[in-house]
Amino acid sequence: MVDIAAFDTNAEALVDRAGGKPIRVASKSVRSRHLLRRALARPGWHGVMAYSLAEAIWLVEGGVSDDIVVGYPIADRTALGKLAASPELSAAITLMVDSTDQLDLVDAVAAPGQREPVRVCIELDASLRLLGGRLHVGVRRSPLHEPGQAAALAAAITARPGFRLVGLMAYEAQIAGMGDAPPGKPLRGAALRRLQARSLHELIGRRTAAVAAVREYADLEFVNGGGTGSLAGTATDPSVTEVTAGSGLYGPALFDSYHAWRPTPAAFFALSVVRRPTPGIVTVHGGGWIASGEAGADRLPQPWLPAGLHLLGREGAGEVQTPLTGPGAAGLRVGDRVWFRHAKAGEVCEHLDALRLVRGDAIEDTALTYRGERAPAFL
Template sequence: MRPRPAVPSGRADRTAARRERLDAATAALDPPLAVVDRVAFDTNAADLVDRAGGKTLRVASKSVRCRSLLTRVLSQPGWRGVLAYTLTEAIWLVRTGCTDDAVVGYPTADRAALAELAADDETAATVTLMVDSPEQLDLVDAVVPPHQRPELRLCLDLDASWRPLGGGPGGRLHLGVRRSPLHSAAAAGDLAALIADRPGFRLVGLMSYEAQIAGLGDAPPGRAGRAVLIRAMQRRSYPELTARRAAAVAAVRQHADLEFVNGGGTGSVALTGADPAVSEITAGSGLYGPTLFDGYRAWQPRPAAFFALPVVRRPGPGLVTVLGGGWIASGPAEPSRQPTPWLPAGLRLLPTEGAGEVQTPLAGPAADELAVGDRVWFRHAKAGELAEHVEELHLVAGDRVLETVPTYRGEGQAFL
């Protein structure tokens, strides 16, 4: 390793020290590799509880994708239950003892998994399916008729997007994600009434995810004008949603005894927690603290998850190339979805190449201090998607690896 130039005091000094600790902790390991700072992870988990205002937190498994860390956060006060992303995953988490309360966050058309769920009374009592239309009920009945299965637990997905000009999901102005067709309280109540009249189902929950608030940072770096517009939108969207969500809960409760009303995400924990209609809040990304949350004013989690790639080339002055790197986050294809070179400070992706599947060139003053074999530390744009690229996570504290745990991939599980 080449001698490193002296760094100024203050923030740069702390950054250099963090790099040295990570390098020391993983010195015996060959990159590519991923680590989770266990102290930062636990601190983020506790901070989220504090922000929830007494409401229970349900962990979003897609933002973690590591059974050991899901179990760890669920052992902490204030956390209860999992929001899974597929039915197969939910069944696996229940049967492996990770949780006894798994809500599938999205509707399923997995016939084999539905048959598996319907064949097991104990698992059926702990897994809740997400629905937003009668067609999804029809699919379940076609797989296993009501008289041949236990009662299946259901949760309604209420669309939480803001439509200031009115109209349906295809309207001219739709702010938020396009999820459920259930936007009005009346529509939610109508489906609840239909479920109440159909054998083989029991409606136990209602969920609404306000992506235009929870999933949209209000302080995007270098985009002051956009920040002003986002904040204005969020100020107007929130009261509309709280009124509509309360009305929907009231309409649904005319037909079902709801066990929970779920809302929010990491980016809106405090705001969603203040909604009296909500009984629990989903969070997950804030445990790892990916770069997308650097653009939030209300709360920024501590960066806790990182990955290291080795330097394999030095194409010229001010340039190095690392092996791999194309660990792109889902969502719109834009620079914010690319991983960020983090340590050493002073590296950037090339706009003409970006992060590549098999190699990633990096430019900047820090490149000249790196030798072939050195490592560059990155932060992922999102949270759990990092775990799809590695079989294990090294849990670190300071300059030590405390434990190495498998990701879903490391346990041979690929749910999507």
């Protein structure tokens, strides 16, 4: 279920946080063409950040957007062949690169003189490196950390036929994807906020220098950065022309540990009570929808309604059953439903064919998920 009023409220709040810069919607955090269109129909939203080339082609062909950046390098030869053969797709889709190896793969699929020009975007590593590079704060993405490295790749791209360098991206996962207000850990939260502020300051300077260096070789159409958790900070970077967000539309449980802004919970799933093993415990059917990332309790789905329920520490959320305890268990009977929130946003759609769009106490519409439409998978 998606509370459509909460979804729209979150979409508007994200536009406010973006400070006038357009938001590119992260499709992996939504995974429903209906709701992607709903976000893109609002002022302040433009373009898609896709997770695979096959998905990007599907979205263009379905009329969702004609401006799609694939957020990760790909090695899908079938999709590359389709992109290279189509003027429409080649004009609408931009590939992510951080190495000439990825250019070589494109050339191996379709030689430069036998294809449309391929649009590419350079990814700059946004992680913070301390102690002379011995301490890495962030995720392992691009090998290009310094402005000179980005400029060297830009020179290589512009010297090769069959490619157009149109963008640069730097995703600051250590800010956007890390909650800075962990419950019950105020000192850790304060330390995280200081570290993230330092990282943002460092990145603004480095990204600005990288953009200037790359612009010596190409007139960039866009410079992308950010995510829901870093939107306001990233938008202050004068070198950034657009930001990306998606998770904030659904307001998943991980964002309960963010200090600056917490989206309104908008996406939920229900499981049925099937047994009562003790007077203080109820068991629902299924429930083991664990979020990706570093394994931990924060990756588990969280019971939401009725209030006063929590998972058992020794069992968590199970593939076939999930026991729950707490004051809320007393009023539940076999056949009742318990509503949960997933830890992440779009991942919940991998388990479901459709989303009920609810306004107040009425179902307003039904939206198929990627799974329900048999969309292309991760490739």
